[in-house]
Amino acid sequence: MSTLQRILYVEDEPDIQAVARLALETVGGFTVKVCSSGEEAVREAETFAPDMILLDVMMPGMDGPTTLEALRGIPALAEVPVAFMTAKVQPSEIAHYKSLGARDVIPKPFDPMTLSDQVRQVWDGAA
Amino acid sequence: MTSADAEQALKDRLAQLRARYLEHLPDELAALSALQGRLAGKEQDREVLDELQQRLHKLAGSGGSFGCAELSAAARVLEQRIGSWLGAKALALDAASRQWLADEIAGLSRTVPAQSMEPSEQPDAGVLPETRPAVDRVLKVWLVEDDAELAGQLGQQLQSFNYAVRVFDGIDALKRAVKGEQPDLLLIDVMLDEGRENATARLVDCPDLQALGCPLIFLSDKDDFPSRVRAVQLGAQGYFLKPLDVPRLVNRISQIFEERHAPAQRVLIVDDDADLAEHMRLVLTAAGMEARVLDAPREIMDTIAAFRPELVLMDLYMPEYAGTDLAGLIRQHEAYIHLPIVYLSAETDIERQIEAMGRGADDFLTKPISDVQLVAAARSRIARARQLEERISKDSLTGLLKHASIKEAASREVLRARRIGRPVTLAMLDIDHFKRVNDAYGHAVGDVVIMSIATLLRQRLRQSDIIGRYGGEEFVAVLPECDAENARRVLEDIRRNFAALNFNHRDDRFGCTISIGMVCSADYPEEDGPDLLVAADEALYRAKRGGRDQTEQAFPVPAH
Numbered sequence: 001m002s003t004l005q006r007i008l009y010v011e012d013e014p015d016i017q018a019v020a021r022l023a024l025e026t027v028g029g030f031t032v033k034v035c036s037s038g039e040e041a042v043r044e045a046e047t048f049a050p051d052m053i054l055l056d057v058m059m060p061g062m063d064g065p066t067t068l069e070a071l072r073g074i075p076a077l078a079e080v081p082v083a084f085m086t087a088k089v090q091p092s093e094i095a096h097y098k099s100l101g102a103r104d105v106i107p108k109p110f111d112p113m114t115l116s117d118q119v120r121q122v123w124d125g126a127a
Numbered sequence: 128m129t130s131a132d133a134e135q136a137l138k139d140r141l142a143q144l145r146a147r148y149l150e151h152l153p154d155e156l157a158a159l160s161a162l163q164g165r166l167a168g169k170e171q172d173r174e175v176l177d178e179l180q181q182r183l184h185k186l187a188g189s190g191g192s193f194g195c196a197e198l199s200a201a202a203r204v205l206e207q208r209i210g211s212w213l214g215a216k217a218l219a220l221d222a223a224s225r226q227w228l229a230d231e232i233a234g235l236s237r238t239v240p241a242q243s244m245e246p247s248e249q250p251d252a253g254v255l256p257e258t259r260p261a262v263d264r265v266l267k268v269w270l271v272e273d274d275a276e277l278a279g280q281l282g283q284q285l286q287s288f289n290y291a292v293r294v295f296d297g298i299d300a301l302k303r304a305v306k307g308e309q310p311d312l313l314l315i316d317v318m319l320d321e322g323r324e325n326a327t328a329r330l331v332d333c334p335d336l337q338a339l340g341c342p343l344i345f346l347s348d349k350d351d352f353p354s355r356v357r358a359v360q361l362g363a364q365g366y367f368l369k370p371l372d373v374p375r376l377v378n379r380i381s382q383i384f385e386e387r388h389a390p391a392q393r394v395l396i397v398d399d400d401a402d403l404a405e406h407m408r409l410v411l412t413a414a415g416m417e418a419r420v421l422d423a424p425r426e427i428m429d430t431i432a433a434f435r436p437e438l439v440l441m442d443l444y445m446p447e448y449a450g451t452d453l454a455g456l457i458r459q460h461e462a463y464i465h466l467p468i469v470y471l472s473a474e475t476d477i478e479r480q481i482e483a484m485g486r487g488a489d490d491f492l493t494k495p496i497s498d499v500q501l502v503a504a505a506r507s508r509i510a511r512a513r514q515l516e517e518r519i520s521k522d523s524l525t526g527l528l529k530h531a532s533i534k535e536a537a538s539r540e541v542l543r544a545r546r547i548g549r550p551v552t553l554a555m556l557d558i559d560h561f562k563r564v565n566d567a568y569g570h571a572v573g574d575v576v577i578m579s580i581a582t583l584l585r586q587r588l589r590q591s592d593i594i595g596r597y598g599g600e601e602f603v604a605v606l607p608e609c610d611a612e613n614a615r616r617v618l619e620d621i622r623r624n625f626a627a628l629n630f631n632h633r634d635d636r637f638g639c640t641i642s643i644g645m646v647c648s649a650d651y652p653e654e655d656g657p658d659l660l661v662a663a664d665e666a667l668y669r670a671k672r673g674g675r676d677q678t679e680q681a682f683p684v685p686a687h
Contacts, residue, residue, distance in 0.1 A: 013189065015144070015147065015148050015193070019144050019148075019192050022137070026140070027137065058181065086188065087187040087188030087199075089405065089406060091405075091406055094402050095402065107405075108189070108191075108192070109196070109199050110192055111191070112141060
């Protein structure tokens, strides 16, 4: 199994994009590509060839689950682990997201200092 | 770039992002208010509520990443409430519900920390600031006292502990002053205007003064019941009788300021339902606590030792081991006899609850428990446990840790320093010729000297440093993640400041000095906490023999 280096991060809010980029690049040392919508992610994902994808759940247009479904339709990305990021984390919801094919759910708000560790944990669970 | 530079750059960048987030926040909150204003109590509200819910959801998901955990938690509650309204078949919000929502949205801005947003205080590795960050601003203490002589004396003594004091001769003068500026703490004499005015009675009728929200302490020469009750009702944090025991008063004031910076409450969650455990962890974290979920029952004692929870939330029925088994196991360890354990279970059978409580637990919460209830239950239990712990582990004169507790802290920090590969410095401080002070001026004056060094240590050391009264006039300070050079600088600063203090006894003025022995774990890679304390004690002895009023550092004797 390869190591975790390239992360595709899909999130519509600029504030959160910026803090997540800082958390993943500077704290975690990852290579990060940020997409502002599900549509953009579906367009760009294959070229970027991520090791892992982080998807915000609630986005205008294509939401997280719809984006996941579309990404799963791209053969090169079919096996890439995906984690949802969301503020609503009721137990039943976690189960629901996992049933859609997500590896895990990372709760929001995240702590910029520990986000990379959380991502690595999800990755280790997937590896 | 060194790693310290990189860390600083990261912090700066985070601070920038936080500032930008906070800049946008008022607009967002205004937009929420405007949306709320469009609610009419009809089915058409659905669209507005949808948008409100989405925007609150975003706030809930973002606030905590920018140092606004409370905003996240509050927005989440609102989001969920709106969700339940939207879930109802017919939508007809009554006026009371709309008013509630309006108030709650207006209240969101109060959850945003005021002024510049410092991230949750992270101790800076290796670097010791000149003074602790908590006092980079001089704290303002306002005194309402019509007895000019007492006001003068008290003001002078408070100033020598680095408080900025302003004196007012009555409540009216205070009322005028708070329009322009606000104190960090209020000290008010109950009997004003030569006994004609009772301050507690006046304050009950002064909403503007009550709204200040700063800690309040009353002074009084009469111990009367109605005044004391009114003081409680006004939220006073102290009631001191005259003649004033000033060191105790100063001690109380510094404790009040310290409580504001109390570390996050720590909760360990033991529940085999991983999703529910994670949910509780999130709820408690959003409320500003530090919560951890136990991964495996076998690791419970290791986890407790490393995480040092102040409360254990324990599921009663788990497949491998029952909650009562694990609670009993915790109680087998003497160090955790006082650790509060609360069972959490769907069990509603009262007899089984009582039986479970008979086996080592303190209370019982019945699932399902609402988020608000969970937070309130955890918070109040930990607060009580902290107060008790304080009584048990702290020296009543100085509020510092007692001998056994500081020794334990030294051992723990030396172990931790080894584990994380950073130095810890231990210092032993002893007042020079203390017996002479007691003999010449009496024990009460001796106590003043002891309290002064305690207060000075608390003011000059960092929040993360640990201070204890080791013996009569001997103190120990544990400075985690601090090397010898930085420790020496701050200890020398304390030594010089203490020597500059003046003590009064009747018409006599006198000064005192301290000698200090210090030791850094980096110089003793193999030794544990007790060994290092012995080394610090030997260095202290050298400082005494070298003429006192100085700091000596311990070094290992080179092997031949």
